[in-house]
Structures are given as structure tokens and as C-alpha cells.
């Protein structure tokens with residue numbers, strides 16, 4: 001076997017191999033190879049197995065060899081829900097939340113998403129590109145190697161297209177792989193407040209066809225919530241997206257029980273996201289429809305919601321669970337998948353193994369990239385993290401346990417380890 005990159009002798013090689021998604025008891029099955037070696041050629045994995053086996057199949061050594069003795073090697077994280085392209089910031093709102101104001105009260109005064117829409121519309125392409133690129137760098141340093149990004153801070157045809165073109169430009173100019181989502185239904189724009197149905201019509205009849213024509217998105221998303229888009233509106237928009245070739249995902253039951261889970265099941269969405277207020281009936285409906293639950297504990301934490309998505313009940317019902325950061329200027333205040341995993345473990349009752357599966361193969365499945373990334377198997381991309389010691393160290397917030405981030409066979413982040 002020829003290889004231009006080999007990582008040898010990992011104390012544990014966590015592969016997350018097997019058919020995706022991992023649901024129920026399988027959500028804990030990391031597939032760990034002790035004393036493991038992984039090799040790639042031209043960015044694609046050619047071997048993942050015991051080092052003893054590698055010695056038999058290895059071709060002449062020509063490329064880079066990394067000794068991972070004592071380290072854990074695992075798939076790069078996939079972050080399946082971000083709003084990383086925006087201008088301005090809302091740190092003032094975070095300060096107000098610290099002083100007791102609620103997310104709903106801030107939004108009612110014109111803060112929240114609409115204040116970011118105003119800043120984003122006013123920003124130039126280059127300003128947006130630079131600000132977003134810095135956020136992508138942060139995510140990469142936290143171990144994410146593939147991320148989803150949604151539009152949704154434009155809320156008019158021209159700005160939504162502009163944001164999706166910027167997402168494409170970032171994908172072409174940054175080591176991260178980016179999965180693009182059209183989310184014109186992130187909020188009703190201020191100029192359409194008295195004409196909601198006309199805005200839904202604009203999304204269906206003008207925005208979705210234009211996005212599809214330019215091939216700018218793979219997914220269509222809707223914020224289904226009281227005061228934003230109703231279940232009927234969400235259904236209409238998502239089905240219109242499907243007719244144009246955009247697959248469905250949805251923000252559901254984040255701030256109240258909104259009917260979003262039902263919509264996800266009705267339209268066979270790949271993923272229903274947030275689900276903080278999903279009921280036990282909703283969970284059964286999601287399980288029956290094969291929808292992935294993407295949970296975003298970072299948003300629940302920074303919004304001070306006082307509760308989290310029902311991870312345990314979802315896993316017990318056989319719903320595959322993914323984790324995401326929700327990076328955005330409001331509640332999604334952290335770019336770190338390890339922090340999402342930390343909250344999943346210490347606030348939502350998930351085990352470390354479940355959180356790792358949720359951040360790798362299930363997250364890849366949530367954005368339709370399970371054939372290319374999310375696990376370490378021959379044929380997939382060499383997207384790999386080398387962790388200093390044990391994967392439990394990923395939960396030691398701030399300890400910088402990730403020594404190496406490798407994307408498509410190239411080292412893109414390197415931290416000096418203590419040897």
C-alpha cells in the first residue's frame with residue numbers, strides 16, 4: 001500500500017467506522033483500534049487498522065510519518081449547524097442577558113437576528129469574507145474539519161445570494177470543507193412585518209429558484225417557532241426547496257413546543273435541530289421518520305434557557321443524535337465542538353462515546369457528507385485529529401488537548417506537545 005502520510009502507533013485509533021447514522025446503543029460504539037495506524041495517499045485514507053497489520057502491507061516509506069505513541073487519533077469534527085457568515089456583533093446583548101434580559105425581550109426591541117441583518121446588509125463582501133474567515137480559523141483550531149454554514153442574515157434576494165456566494169468563496173479559500181444551506185426563512189425581515197405571506201411567497205417563488213439555478217446550496221432550512229415561521233409556512237418552504245433539489249433541515253422546538261418536529265417528520269427532513277422543547281410524542285415521531293436530532297447545547301447555555309435538548313430520551317428512542325456549535329452572534333457564542341461535547345456530557349447526560357459519535361459520523365450524516373467524512377475508513381478523506389492523551393481530555397475546556405488537525409492529508413493546525 002502506497003501512502004504519503006502515515007500516523008503510527010496511536011494508543012487508540014477511534015474510527016467510528018460502520019454504516020451511518022449510529023442510533024440507540026450503537027451511538028456508543030466508537031470502534032477503537034489499540035496501537036493503531038492510519039495512512040493516506042493524496043488526501044484519502046488507504047489504511048486504518050492495527051500497526052502490526054500495517055507493517056505487512058506498507059509500501060516503501062516515501063512520505064511523512066508521524067509517531068502518535070501515547071496519543072488518541074480520531075476523525076476531525078463535523079459541525080452541522082452554524083451561522084458563521086455575518087457582520088457586526090451582539091456582545092451588548094450577551095451583557096444584557098447576564099443582567100437578566102431574555103432572548104425574546106431583546107428580539108422584541110429590534111435586537112436579535114434583525115440587528116445582525118442590518119449590519120450584514122450594510123457590510124461589503126470583503127468585510128464579510130474577512131470576518132468569517134477568522135471564525136473559520138477558530139473552528140479549525142478547535143478541531144472542526146467540515147462545517148455547515150447557513151445564509152439567513154440577508155432576508156432579501158440579493159443579500160441572500162451574496163451570502164451564499166461568500167460561503168462558496170470561503171469553501172474555495174479555506175482548508176475547512178463547507179456545506180451550504182439556504183435559510184431565507186431565518187426571520188421575517190423588518191420591511192415585510194405587515195406582509196408575512198408575501199415574504200413566504202418571495203422565498204418560494206424567487207429566492208429558492210435563484211439559489212437552485214446558481215447551485216449555491218445543498219440544503220434549505222426554516223426557523224419554525226412562535227413569532228417566526230409557522231409549521232404550515234415551514235412545510236410550504238421546505239417542500240418548495242425539495243422541488244428545486246434542496247434537501248430539508250429545520251430549526252424546531254427551540255424556545256417552545258412549536259410543531260417543528262412534526263414538520264421535520266412530514267417532509268422527511270434529514271435533521272431537526274435544537275429540540276429543547278420537543279415532547280415525548282415528538283421524539284417518537286422523529287424516530288419513526290428516521291430524522292437526525294442535531295442538538296446545540298452551546299446556544300441553550302449562552303441564552304440561559306435553563307434546559308437542554310432531551311439527548312437521553314432521543315437516544316433511548318433510537319433517534320440518531322448529532323451535536324453542533326450553532327456559531328452565531330447571538331447565542332452561539334463559542335466555535336468549539338469540544339465545548340458542545342462538554343455540555344452534552346455534563347449537562348445533557350450523554351456519555352463521552354455518544355458525544356464523539358455525535359460530533360463525527362452522525363454529524364456528517366446530518367449534512368449528507370457521511371460517504372466522505374466523519375469516520376476513518378479507506379476511501380474517505382484523511383481528516384484527523386491527534387489528541388495529546390485520552391479523548392476525555394477534549395472535555396478539559398481550555399487545555400488545548402488537540403495537538404494536530406489534519407485536513408485531507410495536510411497538517412493545518414499544529415500545537416507543540418509536551419514530549
Ligand SMILES: [Zn+2]
Pocket residue numbers: 081082083251326
Ligand atoms: Zn441556527
